[in-house]
Amino acid sequence: xxxxxxxxxxxxxxxxxxxxxxxxxxxxxxxxxxxxxxxxxxxxxxxxxxxxxxxxxxxxxxxxxxxxxxxxxxxxxxxxxxxxxxxxxxxxxxxxxxxxxxxxxxxxxxxxxxxxxxxxxxxxxxxxxxxxxxxxxxxxxxxxxxxxxxxxxxxxxxxxxxxxxxxxxxxxxxxxxxxxxxxxxxxxxxxxxxxxxxxxxxxxxxxxxxxxxxxxxxxxxxxxxxxxxxxxxxxxxxxxxxxxxxxxxxxxxxxxxxxxxxxxxxxxxxxxxxxxxxxxxxxxxxxxxxxxxxxxxxxxxxxxxxxxxxxxxxxxxxxxxxxxxxxxxxxxxxxxxxxxxxxxxxxxxxxxxxxxxxxxxxxxxxxxxxxxxxxxxxxxxxxxxxxxxxxxxxxxxxxxxxxxxxxxxxxxxxxxxxxxxxxxxxxxxxxxxxxxxxxxxxxxxxxxxxxxxxxxxxxx
Amino acid sequence: xxxxxxxxxxxxxxxxxxxxxxxxxxxxxxxxxxxxxxxxxxxxxxxxxxxxxxxxxxxxxxxxxxxxxxxxxxxxxxxxxxxxxxxxxxxxxxxxxxxxxxxxxxxxxxxxxxxxxxxxxxxxxxxxxxxxxxxxxxxxxxxxxxxxxxxxxxxxxxxxxxxxxxxxxxxxxxxxxxxxxxxxxxxxxxxxxxxxxxxxxxxxxxxxxxxxxxxxxxxxxxxxxxxxxxxxxxxxxxxxxxxxxxxxxxxxxxxxxxxxxxxxxxxxxxxxxxxxxxxxxxxxxxxxxxxxxxxxxxxxxxxxxxxxxxxxxxxxxxxxxxxxxxxxxxxxxxxxxxxxxxxxxxxxxxxx
Numbered sequence: 001x002x003x004x005x006x007x008x009x010x011x012x013x014x015x016x017x018x019x020x021x022x023x024x025x026x027x028x029x030x031x032x033x034x035x036x037x038x039x040x041x042x043x044x045x046x047x048x049x050x051x052x053x054x055x056x057x058x059x060x061x062x063x064x065x066x067x068x069x070x071x072x073x074x075x076x077x078x079x080x081x082x083x084x085x086x087x088x089x090x091x092x093x094x095x096x097x098x099x100x101x102x103x104x105x106x107x108x109x110x111x112x113x114x115x116x117x118x119x120x121x122x123x124x125x126x127x128x129x130x131x132x133x134x135x136x137x138x139x140x141x142x143x144x145x146x147x148x149x150x151x152x153x154x155x156x157x158x159x160x161x162x163x164x165x166x167x168x169x170x171x172x173x174x175x176x177x178x179x180x181x182x183x184x185x186x187x188x189x190x191x192x193x194x195x196x197x198x199x200x201x202x203x204x205x206x207x208x209x210x211x212x213x214x215x216x217x218x219x220x221x222x223x224x225x226x227x228x229x230x231x232x233x234x235x236x237x238x239x240x241x242x243x244x245x246x247x248x249x250x251x252x253x254x255x256x257x258x259x260x261x262x263x264x265x266x267x268x269x270x271x272x273x274x275x276x277x278x279x280x281x282x283x284x285x286x287x288x289x290x291x292x293x294x295x296x297x298x299x300x301x302x303x304x305x306x307x308x309x310x311x312x313x314x315x316x317x318x319x320x321x322x323x324x325x326x327x328x329x330x331x332x333x334x335x336x337x338x339x340x341x342x343x344x345x346x347x348x349x350x351x352x353x354x355x356x357x358x359x360x361x362x363x364x365x366x367x368x369x370x371x372x373x374x375x376x377x378x379x380x381x382x383x384x385x386x387x388x389x390x391x392x393x394x395x396x397x398x399x400x401x402x403x404x405x406x407x408x409x410x411x412x413x414x415x416x417x418x419x420x421x422x423x424x425x426x427x428x429x430x431x432x433x434x435x436x437x438x439x440x441x442x443x444x445x446x447x448x449x450x451x452x453x454x455x456x457x458x459x460x
Numbered sequence: 461x462x463x464x465x466x467x468x469x470x471x472x473x474x475x476x477x478x479x480x481x482x483x484x485x486x487x488x489x490x491x492x493x494x495x496x497x498x499x500x501x502x503x504x505x506x507x508x509x510x511x512x513x514x515x516x517x518x519x520x521x522x523x524x525x526x527x528x529x530x531x532x533x534x535x536x537x538x539x540x541x542x543x544x545x546x547x548x549x550x551x552x553x554x555x556x557x558x559x560x561x562x563x564x565x566x567x568x569x570x571x572x573x574x575x576x577x578x579x580x581x582x583x584x585x586x587x588x589x590x591x592x593x594x595x596x597x598x599x600x601x602x603x604x605x606x607x608x609x610x611x612x613x614x615x616x617x618x619x620x621x622x623x624x625x626x627x628x629x630x631x632x633x634x635x636x637x638x639x640x641x642x643x644x645x646x647x648x649x650x651x652x653x654x655x656x657x658x659x660x661x662x663x664x665x666x667x668x669x670x671x672x673x674x675x676x677x678x679x680x681x682x683x684x685x686x687x688x689x690x691x692x693x694x695x696x697x698x699x700x701x702x703x704x705x706x707x708x709x710x711x712x713x714x715x716x717x718x719x720x721x722x723x724x725x726x727x728x729x730x731x732x733x734x735x736x737x738x739x740x741x742x743x744x745x746x747x748x749x750x751x752x753x754x755x756x757x758x759x760x761x762x763x764x765x766x767x768x769x770x771x772x773x774x775x776x777x778x779x780x781x782x783x784x785x786x787x788x789x790x791x792x793x794x795x796x797x798x799x800x801x802x803x804x805x806x807x808x809x810x811x812x
Binding site: 013022096097098099100113120121141142144148149151152155156163165169171172173175176177178179180181182183184185186187188189190191192196208209210211231234235237238239276277279280282283287311334336337338339340345365368369404405406407408409410411414416420423424425427428430431432434435437438450 | 494509511512513514535557559563566567568570571580584585586587588590591593594595596597598599600601603604605606607608609611612623624625627636650651652653654655671674675676680681684722723724725726727728746747749750770773774775776786788790791792793794795796798799801802803
């Protein structure tokens with residue numbers, strides 16, 4: 001601690017209860033932990049210094065951006081160090097010609113698109129927390145968003161990374177090219193949940209803005225009907241930029257919050273967005289109209305202009321926070337099922353909801369089978385949180401039975417740590433532990449996330 | 461050469477051998493010339509559900525076999541894996557980390573690989589990644605296989621996502637006076653909303669721009685592409701279009717007596733590379749993000765190494781039999797070494 005104080009000004013090394021309280025939790029508010037010290041870093045070399053100190057003294061650290069993780073990925077370690085990266089938010093390099101931008105980890109996701117918009121470019125990964133979440137956090141958790149079907153997740157947009165490993169060694173991989181030579185270390189680093197250290201500089205690719213959008217909101221009287229429509233659209237050969245579904249409960253919450261104009265009588269709303277060159281959309285729109293008609297939608301709205309499109313998206317993106325209006329507490333799950341199993345998965349969730357007597361709202365990335373069931377509960381009622389966690393666990397197991405994954409974009413964090421060994425066999429788990437040990441033998445980087453801390457890690 | 465027919469045989473082989481390098485179709489000899497086992501018989505599509513847009517196949521499965529099966533359902537691998545018709549396999553393509561011209565639009569082999577079953581250096585079979593199109597659980601080990609040259613585990617089974625195959629395609633070719641002019645047009649087209657499927661520049665300063673989509677749209681979009689240069693381009697016939705990109709995928713432009721080298725570049729390096737290596741066969745693909753160089757077989761690559769180091773662009777020999785496939789700036793680092801130590805502790809998979 002005295003070494004930390006030597007290297008940083010006192011107002012950036014926080015230990016008072018008042019200062020550390022706001023770092024005790026992240027987007028997964030059900031979990032809390034008291035950190036020992038918060039370090040507000042302002043340069044990448046300070047990050048390296050802090051990591052080196054942590055390594056020297058065997059003190060675990062958590063690198064944290066805006067703390068929006070929904071899996072508890074930035075939950076502090078008891079008495080450990082929190083490296084707060086929000087002030088590390090500069091643009092290091094931007095080339096409109098190369099269509100690349102290099103930023104520090106505290107740079108805000110949505111600010112990337114804003115910064116490059118003048119050159120008619122944008123950054124594709126668009127998690128709902130985009131206005132606040134940071135690129136460093138996106139890299140750690142391989143964040144997704146509504147546009148992964150066509151353009152992929154964060155890993156598909158990170159070209160280069162400079163990172164500090166848990167022992168303070170600084171490494172670089174990738175670069176400005178779309179291509180790389182040698183193993184895809186960049187891809188391996190992305191989504192490692194902070195276990196491989198801290199990304200210091202991140203080079204992203206940005207894409208030319210689509211010339212035109214066509215955003216459709218279709219209403220269905222069953223949730224399965226909307227799910228079937230997704231399968232029909234995919235089968236038609238169309239490749240929409242986004243395909244999202246919200247169920248009645250989610251629509252109700254979202255409408256109460258932002259009045260985006262979703263059909264409140266519908267059992268489910270399907271949002272489909274085509275994007276691309278104008279001529280291509282001329283050909284795609286009639287086909288989409290036909291498929292949606294055949295899928296039994298009883299009402300179809302098309303965004304007539306930019307404002308209407310933006311309203312539809314606000315309705316979708318605020319859905320999580322709007323659920324707060326319906327219930328004092330909720331848990332969000334993030335399981336993935338094969339797209340052809342969507343209907344089965346939704347029926348199973350409905351049945352579980354009835355069985356547990358807890359309401360479940362569904363908002364999800366239907367195009368890639370990524371479910372987001374929101375389990376509503378009241379934490380003040382004894383036992384209800386545990387019930388909600390049980391229900392969440394059953395949903396994850398259902399996803400695995402259907403051949404899917406326990407997480408599509410939120411990561412394992414602390415929340416799903418017990419379920420990773422359900423998805424992978426002991427061989428896979430062992431290999432991941434061996435890798436963790438080879439990169440960080442003392443387990444100081446984000447200990448207790450994704451992989452259980454070993455006896456060594458717990459003791460440290 | 462041991463011919464492996466079952467994954468269990470491979471596990472046994474890894475356990476019993478001090479060193480194991482594998483080959484598939486043998487289309488990339490620079491990476492496989494020292495192989496002591498063949499996975500060509502570890503072949504076949506295991507699972508393909510067209511409605512799911514994913515398939516799982518053994519690592520030794522030929523790409524062209526997969527492409528045929530996908531085409532029956534109007535689906536494809538958009539990155540146009542190189543040497544498909546020459547017999548390249550899925551595993552070899554992943555291990556070499558090679559993508560073709562089609563990589564421009566939707567991404568490369570790294571972006572389409574979802575899961576990989578591998579055998580570790582201790583002979584243990586491990587199923588990494590997943591079978592679904594979106595997955596953030598655990599380390600993204602399939603990524604490590606891409607370009608890993610078999611040093612991070614030997615692949616036995618792979619799962620890919622696929623996309624709907626566009627109904628139609630058309631290509632416009634532009635002729636530029638100088639490399640500089642060609643690069644300027646390349647930048648303009650790549651940065652536009654024209655949504656090109658491929659954009660390649662050849663050694664004669666000809667720029668080839670491909671448009672894919674619905675037939676009625678492609679005709680109109682192609683005309684717009686054609687008009688986007690000061691001197692409008694020429695639209696290829698349908699046969700020419702198919703032939704040209706197929707020739708690209710198979711590197712038929714590469715003269716005899718040349719070894720193929722892949723270089724990861726950016727458009728800003730093109731002019732300098734062309735200037736520093738004026739008489740070398742070359743092609744710039746993927747909107748200027750990938751250079752293919754034909755290096756004279758048997759010639760010392762010292763000059764190439766020097767140029768690539770100066771440009772800070774890493775290269776990889778694909779054909780020929782160099783002592784090491786890597787050329788140019790070093791791509792190995794501490795992180796990679798630690799990962800290898802975990803997966804292959806005895807160094808059995810080390811590239812010579």
